[in-house]
Amino acid sequence: MRIRTHLGQWPSPAIRWRLCSTLPQSIEANDLIILHRDTLTEDADQHEPSQFAAAAGVLTVTAETITLRLGGTVHPLAGERSDDWLAAFAAFLECGFMPPDALVLAHAWREPHRLEGNAWPIDYANFPRVLGLDAMRPSVPFAACPWQLGLYPVVASAAWVERLLELGVKTLQLRAKTLEHATLQAEIKRAVQAARHHHAQLFINDHWQLAIEAGAYGVHLGQEDLQTAQLQTIANAGLRLGLSTHGYYEMLVACHLRPSYIALGAVFATTTKSMPTAPQGLTRLAHYVQLLKKQVPLVAIGGIDQAVLADVLATGVGSAAVVRAITEASDLPKAVATLQHAFVRNLDLVE
Ligand SMILES: Cc1ncc(COP(=O)(O)OP(=O)(O)O)c(N)n1
C-alpha cells in the first residue's frame, strides 16, 4: 500500500492476485506461490510446478535471480533488486500489470525514486536481464533505421505498397498472411522493387528468408517468431529488424536482441487481429517511451487513426503503424495527407 500510493492512478486490476510467501492451506487459481531457494540448480525446478499446479504461478527466488512460471511459460530474470521488491511487486500487480511485467518493474523499483517524487521506474540501468537469450542474440546489433520512422502503414499486398508509395509514404510493411509460397515470393519481390524505386523503407512481416532473398530493407517479427527465426542470418544479410512487444517483459527480451526498432502495442483495441493482451492505453505507452526512448527507435501500433494520432505522438514515439486507418479510408490520398500532417505538426512541437 505504501508503494502503491506513489505510482499514480491506474484502473483496478482485472485479476486479484494473491501472493503466498508461505504455503496456503488450500491453493487457489489466482495464487502466486513464492519459493526461496539457495540456487536454481536443484531438481526442485522440475517438481515445483506440478506440486503447485492449482496456482496461477510460482516464483522461485534466489539471491540473483527470480524465475516466474505462469501458464506454462517460464520467465527467468536476473538483476539487483531492493529489499522491498516483493511489496513493489504487489503494488505493480495492483496497478493492473500482469505478473511478468509487474516482476520486471519490481526489480527496477528503487526507494529513492519515491523520495525524489518520481516513483515510476524509468532508469534502464535498474531493469533486470531476461536469462537464456544469448543463444539467439546476433553477434552485432541489427542495422540501424531512422529514429523517426514516421507514418508506417501495414498492408497485405504489393499493390497496396505501390499505391502508398505513389502517395509519398516512406515507411511500410508488407504483412501478407494468406498467400501461398510462390505468390508470396512474387509479391515480396514486387513490393521490394517498388520500395527501392521510391527510396522507401519496406519491412516484410514474418517471411524473413524471402525478405533476404528479395533484398528488403527490413523484417518485422513477433515474439513467437523468435523461437524459429535465425536472427544471425537476418543480421548478416544486413536487413533491419523490427520486433513486436506487448509489455515490459517482452521489451526486455526485444532490447537484448538489439533490433532496429521496437513496436509497442496494442495501444488501443483493434479489430484487425485478435489480441491475447488487453490494450495498453496512452498512459502505459508514455511510460514505455520514457524507458526506451534513448535505447531504440519506437513504433506505436494498434487502433491508431487520425483522431488519436496526435496524442500517440505526444508520448514521444517516432512512428505509428496503422492498418485500418489506411485500408478502410474512404479517401486514401486525403487520409495519408492528414496522417502525414500530424507527424509534421508533432515534429514542429518537439523542435
Ligand atoms: C509495426 C508492427 N508492430 C507489430 C506487429 C505485429 O507483429 P506480430 O506480433 O508478428 O503479429 P502479426 O503481424 O504476425 O500478426 C506488426 N506486424 N507490425
Ligand SMILES: Cc1nc(C(=O)O)sc1CCOP(=O)(O)O
Ligand atoms: C498487426 C497488429 N499488431 C499489433 C500488436 O499490438 O502487435 S496490433 C495490430 C493491428 C493494428 O491494426 P489497426 O491499425 O487496424 O488497429
